[in-house]
Amino acid sequence: MEKSFTTRSLNIPFPKDDPHRALDMPIYESIAFDFASSEDIAANFRGELPAHVYSRTSNPTLEYFERKMKTLTGAHQALAVASGMAAITNTILSLCKTGDNIIAGNHLFGHTFALFSESLTNYGLQTRFVDTTKPEAVEALIDANTRLIYFETVTNPQLEIADIEALVALANKYHLVLMIDSTITPPVVLNSKKLGVHVEVMSTTKFISGGATSFGGVILDNGLYDWSNNPNTAAFAAKFGPDAFISKLRKNYYRNTGASMTAHTAHYQIMGLDMLELRVERCYNNCMVLGEFLQKHPKVVKVTYPGLPGTPGYELAVKQFSGKPGTVMTFDLESQEACFKFMNQLGIIRRATNLNDNKSLIIHPYSTIYIEFPEEERLAVGIRPSMMRLSVGIEGAADLMADIEQALAKI
Structure with a gap:
């Protein structure tokens, strides 16, 4: 074995x-x-x-x-x-x-x-x-x-x-x-x-x-x-x-x-490989908990994470990645203004541009990563004003859920 x-x-x-x-x-x-x-x-x-x-x-x-x-x-x-x-x-x-x-x-x-x-x-x-x-x-x-x-x-x-x-x-x-x-x-x-x-x-x-x-x-x-x-x-x-x-x-x-x-x-990367399996498993479990929570929330318009059954790509995620297609998800609120208000209320989740940090990170791609692209190009590649990207970290799932809940309550 x-x-x-x-x-x-x-x-x-x-x-x-x-x-x-x-x-x-x-x-x-x-x-x-x-x-x-x-x-x-x-x-x-x-x-x-x-x-x-x-x-x-x-x-x-x-x-x-x-x-x-x-x-x-x-x-x-x-x-x-x-x-x-x-x-x-x-x-x-x-x-x-x-x-x-x-x-x-x-x-x-x-x-x-x-x-x-x-x-x-x-x-x-x-x-x-x-x-x-x-x-x-x-x-x-x-x-x-x-x-x-x-x-x-x-x-x-x-x-x-x-x-x-x-x-x-x-x-x-x-x-x-x-x-x-x-x-x-x-x-x-x-x-x-x-x-x-x-x-x-x-x-x-x-x-x-x-x-x-x-x-x-x-x-x-x-x-x-x-x-x-x-x-x-x-x-x-x-x-x-x-x-x-x-x-x-x-x-x-x-x-x-x-x-x-x-x-x-290289030293950092060597150490990181030794902890990789543990981190991925924790992040994935958090991702599933948050994805299911967000799917049920009345203020959330759309949730995308191919690890969730019924989401586009789920079958290929099971076939190619053992059902664990990374630990990044996106979700939409009603507008860019709502996204900004929500993000500004977060206390545990950080506003930053990176993926797979130990910390959970959120960003509004439309106004940041893709800002140099014309609006028609952003929309053509699926970058919407109402969408946020969440890279899920290793914090406690209940803590992350509470942080999101209190921020959503304020918009």
């Missing part, structure tokens, strides 16, 4: 034995690393002697975090980076070039949408946005220059869920990379490799950091894609075989754009 996520996380061995038999991986803050001889350092630079040289390219503490991510997810390779956005950007740059196109979900995190629709277009990379819950619509956009299909496992804040296996089948049919952002559904609830996903990225700032302790991101190669099929990785595939993608990242974009995670951040 397979051991629990927490047990496995706590018992992953260090890459090398610690001379002092420390229980926790030491934080290697050193920038550079010494070699025993001139011959050794020369051999390392020729690629013949694996060793840490300079912490922007590799570091012992990062190596252990990457080992934990790789072991816990079953991935073939893992690469830790400075943020979730760095994970997305580095992956896209490694797999695409000018003249290529990618197909992406039309309901994306605001900054990801801006990256695809603004930043990358300046370099001749086209993004074709589509409803990824409709595989036939995705297939209609594929052509000879398409390199990958990208979507979020649960969209933020629309909370829509695409059929991962259907999109995997489509990507395999056309020899494309299937890339997902699993930030809202951490590895405790999602095993992307079992579903056939090729590349998984996530913001480890969220759940994995242990509760907003540090910025971070990770790129996982599940070892399921033949990198010779992508013209932008074919040369690396000839030399590095199944390690082509991560090798290209390490030798090019990751190294040359300075996207590395710090050793101190």
